[in-house]
Amino acid sequence: MDAGRALLLLLLIPFAASPVIYLTGRLSVLRQGTGLWLARWFTLIVYLGMGLPLYTLGRYVLELGPVDLKIGRIVLQMDGLGLFLAVTVWLLSTLVTIFSFPYIRGEEDEEKYYALLPALSATMIGLGCTRDLFNLWVWFEAMAITSYLLVAFYHHQKGALEATVKYLVQSAVGSIMILHGISLVFARTMTLDLQEIPPLMADSGLFGLAAGALFVVGFGVKIALAPLHTWLPDAHSRAPSGISAMLSGVVIESGLVALLRALGTLSQASPAWGALLLGFGAINILIGNLMALRQEEVKRMLAYSSVAQVGYMLLGFGVAMSYGIADGAEGGFYHLFNHALMKGLAFLAVGAFLYALYITKGSHAPLMVSDLDGASKKYPLTAFALSIALLALGGLPPLAGFVSKWQIFVAGAEVRSTPLLWLIIFAGLNSVLSLGYYAPLINRMYRNQPSEVVQAGQPIAVLISLPLLILTLAIVAIGFFPGWMVPLNASAASSLLMAFGFR
């Protein structure tokens, strides 16, 4: 397959399928028929169908370099970073789709869920492939809008509405800031091409600084830089579990990728961006962990843990951007990928518990920490999967999170500066602190006395267990063979370093 055509297909398949899925689903609902299975399986087939072009692109990009695609005046280019994001998004979305079959079954507007999911994935893949600053915003905004709709999926729940409104307003404010930043860059450089801007922004003084600040804060809302993170725990905890996994695993990370792309245009305007990210990283790690420490609601705790985990990625990227250290970028991307797996698994496993304990009984009550007492007896696989996810998030070997954190810390040491060494110690201490909320949850699941909720729980569907199993195995496998992911990370890292003028 021609690489350019593969890129076109990769984006076209989900966008074209989205309305088809909606129509098939809608028609079957209108006829009161049982045809909704068609919409479900069609969604899965769409994702599997995206696998082939993605594979072609992967081989091409890793071996030969970026792939270009021209549609009218719009130029799309998939480089290492774009490929990395596409792989991550594709992997997680496919698993979330399978997971959602039983999870969303029977909910009102089920077909809309399946129609929006491929659209959400496509916007993120497109976001990674853009070469134009304004297009970046368009993809970003499209991703945001799709995710509003998905967060509000349980629109009969007060909590879901409340969370979506807060998410929407904050996100929109951020998006306005990004637009102003784009205006500043455009006015100054007369171009929007990501690769042409950097030299033109050199010595731009306040122009560059203001644009950068607007980008950092604007995208920062989506990335959940503390203190812009307040929408995140609300949205993550009220969305359907599959969407929580997507939000936490790839949506906020796509925001991060967008920020990296946007800041890349300003790389010659100021050397401060890396340091700024390092600062936000430290704040995120601390705030995320402290806020998670005393949460009683499981999904909310996981959401705060995402705030902290983003902080680790920021440390890696910050080091890479300030000092051009490849391990920083590679570690950052590695952690991004691993976080998609780990947090994806954590949210899906919690979703499996929600499914067994509440949803099958028609309740949408949140899962409290105390509900998980003794869950391992009845749900050994799910409890094990959640334990693995939590331990991996805590950075314990032989699991994925340990590997990527190690690489980030190594990158910090490579700078050979005392403040960064302190920053690593600080991050290390926070990893220990994070065990203060992960470990008790695991202990609860392995009690002998099951909680009443668990005792009354229903069995978990096979299609829910399957993605959990795959993700668990992947997390363990990466822990044992950290080399597997290195080519993908390295090519993403070299795209980033190139944008910041280090290669």
Added chain:
Amino acid sequence: MTAGILLLTIFLPWAGALFVWLVGNDRPRLQHSLAVGFSVAGGVAGLALLALGSPDEMVVLSIGGAFGNFSFRPDGLGVFLATIATVIGSLAVIFSVDYMRHEAQLGRYYALVLFFIGSMSGLVLTGNLFLMFAFWEMTALCSYALISFYNDDPKAVAGGIKALVMTQLGGIGLLIGAILSYSYLGTVEINVLLDKAELLPSNVLGIMAFGFLIAAAAKSAQFPFQTWLPDAMEAPTPVSALIHAATMVNAGVYLLARFYPAFAGVPGWQEAVMVVGMLSALLAGLMALVATDLKRVLAYSTVSQLGYMVYAVGAGGVFASQFHLFSHAIFKALLFLGAGAVIHSAGTRDMREMGGLGKQMPFVRTVFVIGALALAGIPVLNGFWSKELVLEAGLQGGATWMFGVMLFTAGLTALYTFRCVWMVFWGEPHHPAHLHDAGPAMKTALAPLAFGTLFSWLLAGSFSHLLEKTLPYHDIHAVSLVEILEEVIFAPATWIALGVVALGVLTWVFRDSLRLWQEVFAGIGQTARQSFGFEWLNQAVVRTTIQVAEDLRNLHTGVLNWNVLAIALTLLVVVVILALGA
């Protein structure tokens, strides 16, 4: 061949862990047999490895970059500890067949124990700092999960998390050392670090040296991290014997011994190591004297004996420390498993509720006394020889006043050991019911350990040969067994030490006539019971963190306007910071 057997010591237990876990808790008999089978096979591989020690590196997986190559090296330091881990591990598993009979969630128990055994082998055999750190954390993970095995008991959960958090805190020291090695030497190979340590800037080497010391202190429950080990005694007793006496806690001593050649030149490092060892030995000895929980007494004595080993490394006695480690692993495992047999049948850990158990449990009494005599340093058991070597190394390589303190602690050891044995096996019976002696599986595990306690010192000569042959950077001179015996017997330090030990024993025998002294020491006893204030410090830190976390939550008001205000203010702050920076 060597590589295959080396990997077997890691992967046989791991495979066992997987199988036992997959079998499921519905078939406990199969679980018991699988666990015993795999752990014994691992033990055999460990023993075979002992004969194959070599300084050569074996690369298993080449990854490069920040992860280095996954390499292993069966040198003397490594194989000895790997053998201890696999052999004592298999004995602990055999013991568990009786001890854990009819317990729920056996699969989790055995899987974690076996996973631990493999990880411990890996930790000591690997030649790569990244892997070492990974195995280091894996052992901590198993330790945590096994301490809180009885998850319904809040004390067990708290103890497990405490152990995890404290060893992880120390782990940061190891992490910093390892990443600095990569940063300045471009590799995480341990031997490259040992080889090129002088090339590092002195301040970097200093950070690494003290980072490793912190890591070792946390892992080996040394001052000021000693508080986690007593709380770890909530674990099932075979786990205490294996992880918290014979193997994992030795990892810290191993770490110091392994990197001694690199750090010996760092100013103040040796002294710091010795002081840490000395303080741990002394304070833990005092705490053991006043504790009433049988397992806690043993835990404190473990801290104290580890202190001896750390002290020996600091004084340059790498061989002495490793030899004491070897002896201690055997006799302390014996003591713990013996205590496990007692606790299993008495149903309590409080020594005040025991007493006079000797008649009812003659086998356990015999082996426990053998272990206790070794702990007290009575000739000719293995603990005697190794402790004398440690003291001698301390006298040669360190200050005399420290030697004095260690001597005093030796007396203290004898005192608390006799107190403990007396309270459990002799004296007034406080337990009405008739107690059964150890079961067959327990006896199978205890007998080899008792045998080892009596005779393991005969291996000292070949041990030193192995160390000399396989450790190119450590500058260890091989000595034959006869030379070691002569050295110990004719050293004046030995006789002084024996005198002090005798004094300790006599103090216990004539305790009733020493009322006056008891009054004097009552105050010390009181502070010792409260862990000399360290427990309070730990709790204060935890309390503060939780309070801060709770207060911080109030900042999440849930009011949309405030959230947007945060965005606007952040923009302002970022702009100001950037403007000031520019």
Added chain:
Amino acid sequence: MFYLPNIVLVVVLALLGIGIYCILISRNLIKIVVGLQIAVKGAFLALVLAGKLASQIDVGQSIALTVIVADTIVAVVALALAVQIRRKFGTLDVHALMSLRR
């Protein structure tokens, strides 16, 4: 001083300021959405102004048009949410939306 771009710039900043201020002080959800809209209008103008300054007024205009489309969708979603909230909560006061906190 009364050079056109300067005037537009002032208007841009004013719209942005008014919009954000409106979001900060309003408790009514509809007013908050209106505030968002005002702020976005500032962004349109800024983009057109940028196009003018970059001598690519056509690019600026087409960008602004795209933003209008995207922004309309956001406004529609926001208002739809407002309708739902009015139905479920019986009020549009954002201070009533405080079940998710801490």
